[in-house]
Each structure stands twice: as structure tokens, then as C-alpha cells.
Amino acid sequence: MSKRPGVGIAATALLICGLVLFGSLLTVPLEASTDHPTIRGTTLGPPASAPFDHIVTIMMENQGLCDVYKGCGGSATYMSQLADQNVLVMTWGTTSHPSEGNYISLIGGDNFGHTSDGYCCYGINAPNIVDRMELGGLTWQAFAEDASGSGTCSFNPPRGADHFAFLTFADMNTPARCANLLSTTSSSDTEFLNSLNSANPANFIWLTPNDCNNGHDQCSSSSGIAGGDSYLAALVPHILSSSEFTSTKATLLILYDEGYTQCSSNTGGTGECLYASFSGPAAKKGMQISQAGASHYSYLSTIEAAWRLSSLNSNDAGAPNMLGAFGACTSNCPPSTSFTTSPSTPAVNSAVTFTATTTGGTAPYTITWSFGDGATGTGASITHTYASAQSFTVTENVTDSSTPPQTTTSSQTITVKTTSGGTFLGLSDSIWLIIIGGLIGLIASIGLLTLRARAKLKHTKQTVNRTGA
Numbered sequence: 001m002s003k004r005p006g007v008g009i010a011a012t013a014l015l016i017c018g019l020v021l022f023g024s025l026l027t028v029p030l031e032a033s034t035d036h037p038t039i040r041g042t043t044l045g046p047p048a049s050a051p052f053d054h055i056v057t058i059m060m061e062n063q064g065l066c067d068v069y070k071g072c073g074g075s076a077t078y079m080s081q082l083a084d085q086n087v088l089v090m091t092w093g094t095t096s097h098p099s100e101g102n103y104i105s106l107i108g109g110d111n112f113g114h115t116s117d118g119y120c121c122y123g124i125n126a127p128n129i130v131d132r133m134e135l136g137g138l139t140w141q142a143f144a145e146d147a148s149g150s151g152t153c154s155f156n157p158p159r160g161a162d163h164f165a166f167l168t169f170a171d172m173n174t175p176a177r178c179a180n181l182l183s184t185t186s187s188s189d190t191e192f193l194n195s196l197n198s199a200n201p202a203n204f205i206w207l208t209p210n211d212c213n214n215g216h217d218q219c220s221s222s223s224g225i226a227g228g229d230s231y232l233a234a235l236v237p238h239i240l241s242s243s244e245f246t247s248t249k250a251t252l253l254i255l256y257d258e259g260y261t262q263c264s265s266n267t268g269g270t271g272e273c274l275y276a277s278f279s280g281p282a283a284k285k286g287m288q289i290s291q292a293g294a295s296h297y298s299y300l301s302t303i304e305a306a307w308r309l310s311s312l313n314s315n316d317a318g319a320p321n322m323l324g325a326f327g328a329c330t331s332n333c334p335p336s337t338s339f340t341t342s343p344s345t346p347a348v349n350s351a352v353t354f355t356a357t358t359t360g361g362t363a364p365y366t367i368t369w370s371f372g373d374g375a376t377g378t379g380a381s382i383t384h385t386y387a388s389a390q391s392f393t394v395t396e397n398v399t400d401s402s403t404p405p406q407t408t409t410s411s412q413t414i415t416v417k418t419t420s421g422g423t424f425l426g427l428s429d430s431i432w433l434i435i436i437g438g439l440i441g442l443i444a445s446i447g448l449l450t451l452r453a454r455a456k457l458k459h460t461k462q463t464v465n466r467t468g469a
Contacts, residue, residue, distance in 0.1 A: 045137065045138065045203060046136070046138060046203065046306065046307040046308075047307065047308055047338065048337075048338075048408060048410070049359075049408075050249070050306045050307055050308075051249070051282060051306050051323055051326035051327065052249050052250060052251040052280075052282035052283075052306055052326055053203060053248055053249045053250070053282075054201060054202075054203050054204075054205070054244055054245075054248045054249065054250035054251070055203070055204055055205070055250070055251050055252075055253060055303065056196070056205045056206075056207070056239060056244070056250065056251070056252045056253070056280075057204075057205070057206050057207065057252075057253045057255065057299075058207045058209065058232070058235075058252070058253070058254050058255070059103070059163060059206075059207070059208050059209070059214065059255060059256075059257055060209070060214045060215050060228050060232075060254065060255065060256045060257070060275070061099070061163070061211070061214040061215050061216035061224070061228075061256065061257055061258075062099075062215065062216055062224070062256070062257070062258060062259070062260065063215060063224070063225055063228075063256050063259055063274075063275065064256075064259030064260060064261030064263075064272060064273060064274060064275075065090070065092075065256075065259065065261075065263070065273040065274055065275045065276075066261065066263075066273070067225060067259065067261055068080070068225060068229075068256070068275040069083060069088065069275055071083075071084070071088075074225070074275075075225055075226070076225050076226070076228070076229040076275075077229060077233075078229045078230075078232055078233035078236075079228075079229055079232060079254065079275060079277065082232075082236065082254070082277055082279055083275075083277040084286065085279070085285060085286060086277060086278060086279035086280075086283050086284070086285060086286070086287075087277060087278040087279070087283045087284050087285075087287045087288070087289065087325040088275075088276070088277050088287075088288050088289075089276040089277070089278075089288075089289055089290075089291070089294060089322060089325070090273065090288050090289065090290040091263070091273060091289075091290045091291055091292060091293075091294045092255070092273060092274045092275075092276040092294045092295065092296075092298065093263075093272050093273060093274065093293075093294060093295045093296075094257070094258040094259060094272045094274060094295070094296065095111065095295055095296045095297065096111050096115055096258075097115070097258055097260075098115075098116065098117050098258065099117055099162050099163060099257050099258060100114055100116070100117045100118070100119060100161065100162045100163075100165070100168075101114045101115055101116075102257045102258050102296055103161075103162070103163055103164065103165035103257060104124070104165040104168055105296045105297065105315075106165065106296045106299050106300070107128050107129045107130070107165050107166065107169075107300075108124065108126055108127075108128045108129075108165065108168075108169065108312065109128075109297060109300055109311075109312035109313045109315045109316040110126070110312075110313060110315055112124050112126060114168075117159075117162045118160070118162065119161060119168060120160045120161035120167055120168065121160075121161055121167045121168065121173075122153075122167065122168070122169065122170050122172060122173040123168065123170060124168050124169045124170060125169075125170045125171075126169065126312075127312050127313075128169045128171075128172075128312065129204075129300055129303065129309075129312070130166070130169075130172065130177065131171065132304065132309040132310060132312070133203070133204055133303075133307070133309065135309075136307055136308070136309050138203040138204060138307060139200075139202040139203050139204070140180055140202050140203065140204040140205070140206075141180045141182055141195055141202045141204070141205050141206070142164070142166045142180060142181055142182065142205075142206040142208075143182050143183070143184045143189075143191065143192045143195075143205070143206065143207045143208065144157035144158075144163075144164050144181075144182075144183060144184070144207075144208040145157075145158075145183070145184055145185070145186040145189070145207075145208065145209050145210040145213065146158055146183065146185070146186050146210050147164075147181075147182075147183040148183070149181075149183075150181070150182050150183035151178065151179050151180075151181065151182060152175075152178050152179075152181075153173055153174070153175065153178040153181075155167065155178060155181040155183075157208060158210055158211065159211065163208045163214070163257070164208050166181060166206075167181075180202075182195075184207070186209065186210045186212070186213055189207070189235060189238075192205075192207055193238050193239070193242065196239060196242035196243065196244040196245070197242050197243045197244070198243075201242075201243070201244040201248070203307075204303075205244075209228075209231065212227060212231075213227070213228065213231040214228055214231075215227055215228030215229075215231075232254065236252065236254075236279075239252055240252065240279065240280060245280050245281060246281075248281075249281060249282040250280045250281060250282060251278050251279070251280040251281075251282040251283050251325075251326065252278070252279045252280045252283075253276065253277070253278055253299075254275070254276070254277050254279075255274065255275070255276045255299070256274040256275045256276070257274075258272070258274070259272045259273065259274050260272070261273075278322070278325045278326070282326050283325055283326060284325060284326065284327055287325070289322065289324050289325055291320040291321075291322065291324070292320065293319070293320055294319070294320055294322070295319060297315045297316045297318075297319035298319045298320055298321060298322055300312060300315075300316035300319070301316045301317070301319040301320065301321040302321040302322045302323060304316065304321075305321040305323055306321075306323060306326075337356055337357065337358040337359075337365075337367075337396060337398045337408050337409075337410045338356070338357055338410050339354050339355060339356040339357065339394075339396050339410055339412070340354075340355050340357075341353070341354055341394075341412070341414055342355070344414075345414070345415060345416075345417055346386060346414065346416050346417070347416065347417050347418070348386060348387065348388060348389050348416055348417070348418050349385060349386075349387065350385065351383045351384070351385050352383065352384055352385070352386070352414075353381065353382070353383045354369060354381070354382050354383075354384065354394065354396070355380065355381045356380045356381070356396055356398070356410075358380075358398050358408075362400045362401045362402040362406075363400065363401060364401055365380070365398050365399065365400050365401070366378070366398070366399045366400075367379060367380050367396060367397070367398050368396075368397045369382060369384075369394065369395070369396055369397075370394070370395045370397075371384050371386075371392060371394055372392030372393045372394055372395075372414075373386060373387070373388075373392055386416045388416070389416050389417055389418040390415075390416060391413055391414065391415045391416070392413070392414055392416065393411055393412070393413050394411065394412050394413075394414055395409060395410070395411045396409065396410045396411070397409050398410075
């Protein structure tokens with residue numbers, strides 16, 4: 001039975017096309033692999049309108065508000081003076097007993113069933129405030145006095161995780177995060193203060209003192225309250241005079257974990273009330289606030305509201321925040337803006353999209369852009385193409401519609417790369433890769449066809465020779 005020539009021609013054509021396509025596909029992934037998904041804007045730090053951009057928290061132990069604050073019967077001279085000069089929360093309540101559940105609640109929004117001390121380590125699979133801060137581009141450090149294993153996942157404070165809940169969450173057990181778990185010397189807190197005086201102090205800094213300094217134990221003739229008060233009287237002035245507190249909108253929160261005594265009738269609180277005072281340049285002066293239902297969950301809700309972070313669960317979502325301590329804007333707020341880039345690392349001669357998000361002020365907003373290469377533009381979302389590979393500072397300017405108008409600015413530095421989107425003879429890298437891939441496939445096809453032709457010729461000769469014989 002004779003072969004049909006059309007079928008052979010079609011098969012050959014399909015073979016050539018398939019090899020050309022295969023060669024092209026071999027090169028395309030090299031180009032595609034340089035692209036990245038859109039991520040949140042690369043600007044680090046809280047929103048420009050945040051009532052505070054840095055917060056330092058010092059945890060004290062086992063005393064109620066009116067055991068500490070002289071205004072309702074307490075005995076701590078320095079802490080009372082600090083509260084009277086700055087902001088004292090009169091209604092801040094505990095969430096559980098004993099200590100560890102409160103510490104877990106402060107950074108996780110729940111005690112997750114931990115109603116006794118002694119739990120450790122890295123076993124709670126739930127989101128925590130560190131997750132939210134890192135997602136928002138915020139930096140953090142957590143110090144514990146006299147801990148071993150500083151900067152490692154073997155970090156071990158004197159009380160384990162009882163007073164240091166960062167050790168209880170599973171996703172903290174990574175080298176990158178454990179590098180932020182730091183020891184400081186209890187006699188001077190030198191390492192802690194050095195961090196506050198560094199060029200770029202973290203947005204969130206936590207300090208767990210040892211059990212002598214936090215008032216938990218009676219380590220000398222002084223009582224726990226007096227010992228803790230003396231410790232803070234020596235340390236806090238160094239905090240408030242640090243570069244973090246003299247050059248940023250910083251606040252210091254001094255907070256007790258639990259109290260075991262009920263709120264006094266003149267505090268306005270119900271249940272147990274704890275000493276919680278805000279000081280520093282971001283805090284108001286000479287003020288008391290009495291938010292109904294305030295608790296350790298308010299610690300989270302305050303940070304989340306100030307820095308526009310998502311809640312962890314219904315506990316912090318429903319807790320009143322303490323932004324009243326900072327005069328946070330609730331009406332007639334000035335505008336605040338930020339923007340994202342897509343892709344986050346653009347390439348030469350490839351379009352990059354800038355998208356602005358603006359709140360506050362009076363809409364509509366007039367938004368103008370300076371792309372850092374001499375070009376400008378307008379609009380809430382705009383695309384731009386860079387012709388060279390280097391770093392550019394992109395600036396977004398917003399003017400609202402109020403009278404008189406209010407303005408705000410946001411800037412980011414982006415790096416334009418050369419690995420994709422370049423041109424040669426007017427064609428982009430991706431087109432050249434496809435052409436090269438096609439040529440590879442074509443050469444392979446010609447080679448296969450040549451081999452096939454030679455084999456066919458050899459077969460024909462052998463057939464002729466057998467016939468002649």
C-alpha cells in the first residue's frame with residue numbers, strides 16, 4: 001500500500017513548528033523568572049499621620065493601679081509624678097491570671113488557654129503583633145534583662161516565657177525573628193539604651209525587666225513597688241532623653257501585667273485596674289483618660305489603629321484604643337498619603353504603575369508625581385517608563401479641597417533593573433529571547449530533517465542495489 005505524500009509533508013511541518021515552539025519556550029522562563037508579584041509599598045514605618053511612630057513598652061509586675069498611683073492610694077512616688085505630668089489610663093484591666101496569659105494576650109490578642117505560668121516555647125500557631133508590624137514595614141526589637149542566647153532562637157530570659165510571650169508563638173522560631181530577641185544588662189540596661197540611641201531605632205521596642213527591677217520580688221529591704229519605682233526613676237530619664245525620643249514621635253508605655261486588686265471608685269473602671277501611663281513627646285500632658293472596657297487587648301488596638309494594621313481577632317478588634325492619649329485626629333484630619341509600585345522592582349523600558357492611597361483632609365484630591373528622572377505626572381494611579389537602570393526617588397504630592405488647602409507628601413526610592421525590558425536594534429529582551437529560541441528550534445529541525453534525508457537516501461540506494469542484483 002503506497003504512502004500518502006500529503007501526510008508526510010504535514011507531519012514534517014508539524015515537527016518543525018513543534019521544535020521551533022519548544023526552543024522558544026526554553027528561553028521564555030529565563031525572562032519570566034525575573035518578574036515578581038506585586039507587593040505592599042516599600043516605604044518603611046508608620047503612616048505620616050500616625051499619632052506616634054515609635055513605642056517603647058516596659059512591663060512591670062503584680063500591682064494594681066491604686067497600689068501604685070498615689071492619686072488613689074498608692075505609694076510609687078516617681079510613677080505617680082510621671083503619670084501626673086503625662087497621661088494615665090484609669091480603666092486599663094487585666095485579661096487573666098497569672099502572668100503568662102496576660103503577656104500572651106498583649107501580643108497575640110488571646111491567652112489561647114494558657115492560664116498558668118511555665119509554658120515555653122514556640123507552640124502557639126496564631127497570628128501576633130509582630131506579623132502585622134512586619135507586613136506593614138515596621139521594625140521591632142524585644143529585650144529581656146539578663147537573658148541568655150541573645151539574638152538566637154535559644155533565647156532564654158530568667159523566667160523563660162512567663163514574662164516574654166514572643167517565645168510562645170510558632171512563627172517566631174526563625175533566625176530572622178530571633179535576631180530581634182535581645183538581652184540587656186539589668187544593672188544598667190546599656191544594650192537597651194544603645195538601641196534607643198542608634199541611628200535608626202526600631203518602631204516597636206519591648207523591655208522585660210528582671211524580677212527585682214519589675215517589682216515582682218522583694219530583692220532588698222525595699223518592697224516590690226518601691227524597688228520598681230526606683231528602677232524606673234533611674235531608667236526613664238535616659239529613655240526620654242534618647243535620640244529616639246528627641247527626634248521622633250515616640251511614646252513610652254509603662255504597664256503592669258496584673259494587679260489582684262479591684263478598681264477604686266474614683267478611677268471609673270470596673271474589675272481590676274492596672275497602672276498604665278503614656279509619656280514622651282507624642283503623649284499629651286497632664287491628662288487622665290477613662291475608656292470603658294480598656295484592657296490588655298487595648299494595647300493591640302492602639303498600635304493597630306495608630307499604624308493602620310489589621311486586627312488579630314475579635315478581642316483586639318473590639319477593644320477600645322488609647323489614641324486619646326495622643327490627641328489622635330478623629331475629625332477635620334489633615335490628609336495622609338502613601339503609594340505602591342507594581343512591579344516592585346521595575347525594569348528599563350517596562351511600564352511601572354504607581355497607585356496612591358490618600359485619607360483625611362477633604363476630597364477630591366489633586367495628586368501630582370515627580371518620578372525622579374525629570375518626568376512628572378498627575379492622577380491617583382499612573383504609569384511611567386524609565387529609560388535607564390539606576391535608583392530614582394519618586395515623590396507623590398497631594399493637595400486636598402479644603403479652604404485653605406492642605407498638602408502632604410510621600411516618597412520612595414525605587415531601583416530600576418536591566419535584566420528585563422532592555423532593547424537591542426529596537427527589540428526588547430523578551431522578543432530577542434523568543435527569536436533565539438526559535439532559531440534553536442529551527443536548527444534542530446534542519447538537523448533532524450537532514451538526518452532523515454540521509455537515511456532515506458541510504459535506504460533508496462540499498463533498494464536499488466538489491467533490485468540490480
